[in-house]
Amino acid sequence: MKQQEFFSSRWALIISVLGIAVGTGNIWRFSRVVAQNGGGSFLIPWVIFLLLWSVPLIIAEFAIGKYARLGPIGAFGKIAGKNFSWMGAFIVMVATGIMFYYSVVTGWCLRYFFSAASGNLMSVDNHLDYWNNFASGNLPLLFHFISVSIVAYIVYRGITNGIEKFSKILVPTLLIILFGLFVRAITLPGASEGIKYFFTPDINIILDYKVWLNALTQNAWDTGAGWGLIMTYAIYMRHKEDISLNASLIAFGNNSISLIAGITIFSTVFALSSVDAMQQISQSGPANTGLTFIYLPKLFGQLSESIFINSIFASAFFLALFFAALTSLISMVELATRTLIDFNVGRRKAIILVSVICFLLGLPSANNMNVLINQDWVWGVGLLVSGAFIAFAILRFGVDRFRTEVINGIGSDVKIGIWYNAIIKYLIPVQVIVLVSWWMISSVSWDPEWWNPFHTENAGTALFQWGLVIIIFIIFNNYMYKKTVENNK
Amino acid sequence: MKIETILTAVIVLSTVWGGLIYFIRKALFYEKKKSVNG
Numbered sequence: 001m002k003q004q005e006f007f008s009s010r011w012a013l014i015i016s017v018l019g020i021a022v023g024t025g026n027i028w029r030f031s032r033v034v035a036q037n038g039g040g041s042f043l044i045p046w047v048i049f050l051l052l053w054s055v056p057l058i059i060a061e062f063a064i065g066k067y068a069r070l071g072p073i074g075a076f077g078k079i080a081g082k083n084f085s086w087m088g089a090f091i092v093m094v095a096t097g098i099m100f101y102y103s104v105v106t107g108w109c110l111r112y113f114f115s116a117a118s119g120n121l122m123s124v125d126n127h128l129d130y131w132n133n134f135a136s137g138n139l140p141l142l143f144h145f146i147s148v149s150i151v152a153y154i155v156y157r158g159i160t161n162g163i164e165k166f167s168k169i170l171v172p173t174l175l176i177i178l179f180g181l182f183v184r185a186i187t188l189p190g191a192s193e194g195i196k197y198f199f200t201p202d203i204n205i206i207l208d209y210k211v212w213l214n215a216l217t218q219n220a221w222d223t224g225a226g227w228g229l230i231m232t233y234a235i236y237m238r239h240k241e242d243i244s245l246n247a248s249l250i251a252f253g254n255n256s257i258s259l260i261a262g263i264t265i266f267s268t269v270f271a272l273s274s275v276d277a278m279q280q281i282s283q284s285g286p287a288n289t290g291l292t293f294i295y296l297p298k299l300f301g302q303l304s305e306s307i308f309i310n311s312i313f314a315s316a317f318f319l320a321l322f323f324a325a326l327t328s329l330i331s332m333v334e335l336a337t338r339t340l341i342d343f344n345v346g347r348r349k350a351i352i353l354v355s356v357i358c359f360l361l362g363l364p365s366a367n368n369m370n371v372l373i374n375q376d377w378v379w380g381v382g383l384l385v386s387g388a389f390i391a392f393a394i395l396r397f398g399v400d401r402f403r404t405e406v407i408n409g410i411g412s413d414v415k416i417g418i419w420y421n422a423i424i425k426y427l428i429p430v431q432v433i434v435l436v437s438w439w440m441i442s443s444v445s446w447d448p449e450w451w452n453p454f455h456t457e458n459a460g461t462a463l464f465q466w467g468l469v470i471i472i473f474i475i476f477n478n479y480m481y482k483k484t485v486e487n488n489k
Numbered sequence: 490m491k492i493e494t495i496l497t498a499v500i501v502l503s504t505v506w507g508g509l510i511y512f513i514r515k516a517l518f519y520e521k522k523k524s525v526n527g
Contacts, residue, residue, distance in 0.1 A: 199497045256509045
């Protein structure tokens with residue numbers, strides 16, 4: 001199959017990929033995890049794992065996509081060999097599993113934006129009841145449908161006229177809004193207390209292994225490294241496009257935005273909270289919604305005496321959150337669509353199919369919070385396995401060959417050194433083994449029936465669902481290889 | 490403000506934001522070079 005479409009420039013590619021990386025995880029998850037792990041004590045390991053996990057894996061994803069010019073299933077067949085297309089299918093499954101409920105979350109952000117813009121949100125007395133009424137009603141279904149429809153329209157328009165064009169509007173707008181909120185937050189009286197907490201390390205906490213594991217998980221989550229999404233966008237890189245410099249720019253850009261969001265939220269909460277600010281930030285709430293949908297709206301209501309001004313800031317925040325979610329959702333839908341295109345389904349047919357399936361399989365999460373929590377748990381942890389599979393594929397291809405021929409090949413502005421071999425060969429596998437083992441062991445201690453696959457968050461449910469899809473993908477491995485690699489030669 | 494707070498802020502911000510500025514400048518440099526060379 002001849003490559004038809006490309007991102008028009010380096011900056012178009014960077015903005016679009018930044019749209020993948022910057023999601024709700026940068027805004028609400030980052031702040032919560034920083035609060036739960038001792039503020040400044042968390043930031044040091046978080047920066048270290050930016051260098052040891054995010055940058056190497058984003059480079060790998062760019063290189064695999066550019067080299068293979070196929071979605072993850074075909075790319076794994078090409079890079080790791082014909083017996084390993086199932087690993088690519090697992091990566092597709094993880095991203096698609098997340099897509100089903102992420103569209104629901106995107107809908108929540110849109111609903112709260114409308115609610116804030118209309119002034120209703122600032123007139124609410126009890127935000128917990130407001131959230132519970134919304135979540136238990138039918139509105140999440142409607143907003144889930146709207147989110148899927150918007151994204152389907154954008155992806156249907158293709159790379160240049162769809163993803164690139166909309167990313168060029170959504171991502172800069174998101175950054176401008178976030179920067180505006182950042183400036184307002186740090187100028188609030190009492191904001192300095194939040195900034196102080198954000199950067200103050202505690203030597204006892206920094207030595208706790210859990211802080212390091214959370215720092216690694218956060219990097220895996222919020223940079224998009226190992227999801228297969230960047231790999232999919234890299235299919236549309238121009239032939240003479242650089243890999244390592246673009247990948248580094250995206251990883252550092254993503255984490256810079258996390259810092260802006262973190263400082264904004266810490267400053268706001270410490271300046272406006274009358275009770276324990278730390279408790280408010282670290283509150284998880286159902287599906288980690290506590291801070292964003294329950295406490296922040298309450299705090300926005302205390303920003304000034306004017307409901308109008310408070311509504312402007314609240315709606316700006318939820319619009320930024322919606323744009324962040326939307327640009328990430330676009331990449332998930334594109335990944336699923338591209339996978340079908342590799343199976344010789346036309347883009348139009350593929351996007352209709354993906355949208356209908358996304359809507360239908362997202363319904364249980366829109367309807368029942370426990371389903372959403374379960375899927376978040378299963379496929380969220382599955383991302384770490386995806387990262388391991390990417391490292392494995394490069395090992396099969398030959399790390400040195402991959403670095404010299406693919407990463408440092410045609411179009412590279414910056415050549416990367418032999419240090420990359422050591423990270424892919426040793427550090428990424430060690431990080432994955434430690435992290436997955438820790439998740440599993442923790443899961444056993446949370447739930448005595450850790451093996452039960454029908455519990456919401458335990459080892460059993462993750463292992464059962466991963467195992468089921470892996471068995472199916474291994475059975476169909478040869479078929480998938482033939483369809484995606486041999487038929488597209 | 491405690492010295493360790495300032496030190497952490499300097500390390501984190503200079504690495505992350507400094508790194509971002511460094512890579513943007515580098516990308517601009519290579520883009521300019523490419524446009525000059527056609």
